[in-house]
Amino acid sequence: MSTTAVDAPAAPGSSAPRGPQRTKSWRATIGLGVVALLSLLVFGLGTPTGVETTFRVATSTDFIQLPSLTVPAKAAAVTLSLLALALVGFVAYRANQYRKVGIWLPIVFGMAVMGALLTWAGADRSGTTIQLTGLLTSALFLSVPLVFGSLAGTLCERSGIINIAIEGQLLAGAFLAALIASMVGNAYVGLIAAPIAGALVGWLLAVFSTKYWVNQIVVGVVLNLLVLGLTSFFFSTLMSDNPELNQPLNMPDIAIPLLSGIPVIGPVLFDQNLLVYIMYAAVVVIQIMLFRSRWGLRVRAVGEHPKAADTVGIKVNRTRVRNTVLGGAVAGLGGAFFTVASGLAFGKDMSAGKGYIALAAMILGRWSPKGALAAALLFGFADALQQQLGIIGSDIPSQFLLMTPYLATIFAVAGLVGHSRPPAAEGTPYKK
């Protein structure tokens, strides 16, 4: 939630000019301050004295084997919490001068608080270490469907179509990827099939919202139910009658030479499977296309002021259909994560609400690909953290960690942390 504390640079053409009067905004200070204080009280002072926490950072494939890091738990947790508090002080100082802080601050703040949390959770557990690299690797991997989903949402909503059907697109992608890959016997074929399924769902969404003007949220919700019903139906009939149509196929991890040998970063970023590398490319490409290309300018114009866009000759509904289909394809590709990219066979309701979290990531990321990436990584981290804490046996009930993405989103949309504004024409059908 800390990533939203500063205002992202306003997207060109997407925001009305600010009024001349400046107000001191204390929201970020208060939001971060509460988190920092909680961190100090719970993690800092809650850690028993005289015990140590061990972080394991190295993996067997690193060039340089970094030693495990063992710190006195209480001192470390308190220091990290105090660092977080100092950062809050800096935010307050800047806010008093009507100035914003850079993006580095929430990142450092988040790392400090997370470090305090991990130190607290790993304290006094002899024999168990915090697998830092493993934690980050699984965080990145778990965020893959969220990143694709929120990219899809961004593509659709920037053109003015609300895409609640991300969940259905993910599920359809997962289903078709498993089916086609099993038929061909090659996991990579699944990566081609998945976007087709997602695009199909996206196309339905587009047709119903641009041609029949059906409320986009209604279509989205119903499409989710439809895809869930269809995939479950085929899973229970076609796939269970013919198990050869639903096999667990795996995509091997591809280690990029040299880069994958860098300690910590290497195994996390550069020893993943193909889908993750596609994800990097997708974020970069969509970010540049949306904000630096003529196509992107048109898309955003359609999403913000369709009438104006139409006046200058941009085909509003055609743009929307194209974007929604494209978005569906991106989400469908993300759906491949659940089956072929994870080496699993298809199962009923595999996406299990990830599409809705992706929606949340998109909002938290303020309708921009890089923001979506950051938010999705945060949610993926919460997920991975919950798994890791489950392994070392923590006192925090896992349910509360699972809740954090949703709570963070509510805080974000309620404007308690920063301010998020959707594209202006979102959800309204364009009727000439």
Add this chain to the structure above:
Amino acid sequence: MSDQQKPRGKGKGKSSGKGAPQREAEATDTESPSGDVREDSATASASSTDATAVEATAPEPEGSGGSTEPASSDEQAPRAQSVLREILESSTLVVIMAILASLAIGGLLIVFADEAVREASAYFFSRPGDTFSAMADALGAAYSAMFQGAVLNVDATTFAGMIKPFTQTLTMATPLIFAGLGLGIGFRAGLFNIGAQGQLLIGATLGAYVGFAWHLPWGIHLIVAVLGCALGGAIWGFIPGFLKARTGAHEVIVTIMLNYIALNLVSWLLTLDTFQREGSDNPITPVVDETAQYPLILGSGFNLHLGFLLALACAWGVWWLMERSTLGFEFRAVGANPHAARTAGMSVSKAYILVMVIAGALAGLAGSAQVLGTEKVLTTATAGSLGFDAITVALLGRSRPLGTVMAAILFGGLRASGPTLQVQAGLPVDIIFVIQALIVLFIAAPPLVRSMFRLPAPAHEKEVAA
């Protein structure tokens, strides 16, 4: 509005989906700042302002041929129309056609998934008859199973045995009526509440807790437990309503998030000893006391419980609230045009909060139908997909109480037929959800259904508020 109508033929030349003259009329309606809040105009313009509304008159889809249709038919007042034409244009017919189309598409799936059909189709060209008879067998088995599971068991020997499926349908419909009513109020007030799932779950949690942990005398216990359910749902509905009113946070997002928070909260509560059965570690509560259970209204042979009658009473209550009370009028006015409602001196914030609280309370009552009626225990699966099904119920019922009750009985019937489908026809229950989703998709787009069945479009503006 009909005086602004122009000959329909004019819009034909343009590409489909664009430029029907009706839209000009509608656009002026939407943008008119005056925002008259007379009762009739509030409902009439609901479709344009209310985001959930569905416009019945869309440009005729491309399938309906060129500009051969006589333009004069629209210029005349609709009074001169024949009865047949009126029937063809009625939205009831669209609803029926949508249901038939959905059942037909469901039939296609059933045929496609049927093992015998697939085997027979392998030698389709040598003996096509086999394929068709296999198809007919599969379809016949499926539809008769649906009928026997939901309406009438023709194999039964006693009358009670025969009508049992229908009482089961009504039992299944009960939570859908409650939750659908709540969502319907929200839709009409312009709030798209996706959070029935979470509200239901929190309501069920509170009600179940009262049911098994408190031991009150007969009568009072049930009332307190039911109120507990309503209170739980109301609290969970208050949050998005309050956030919407105070900060403008979009209720769709907040309610989706609250669904997951509720699920995690309940699954955490179910790990606590207070909520678990004694000596058990399973995430399931003790059975609620008999005094807190809804009494069975048709005797112990049937599952139909008092909750159904309560649901009908609530349907009447909601009708009265929305159609006869000042508060309901305010809700509708806010749904039609919040700015106009504010100008007219109504408190939009109050309306948002109250609507969500009432919707939440009704969703909580849907939870009571589960924990105090059919299931009698609380698990994380108590809500099932009820919250989302209720959205489809409210949409199908056009957010009107009577429509909601009918739609809930239809979908309750589909759900009730699930087990029979599984046993008799060997089909997974999921086909029900497909049919259900298809019905709503078709209903939401009347022009699509009209073009599928070559029905004429209505001559005058006739909105179908969701």
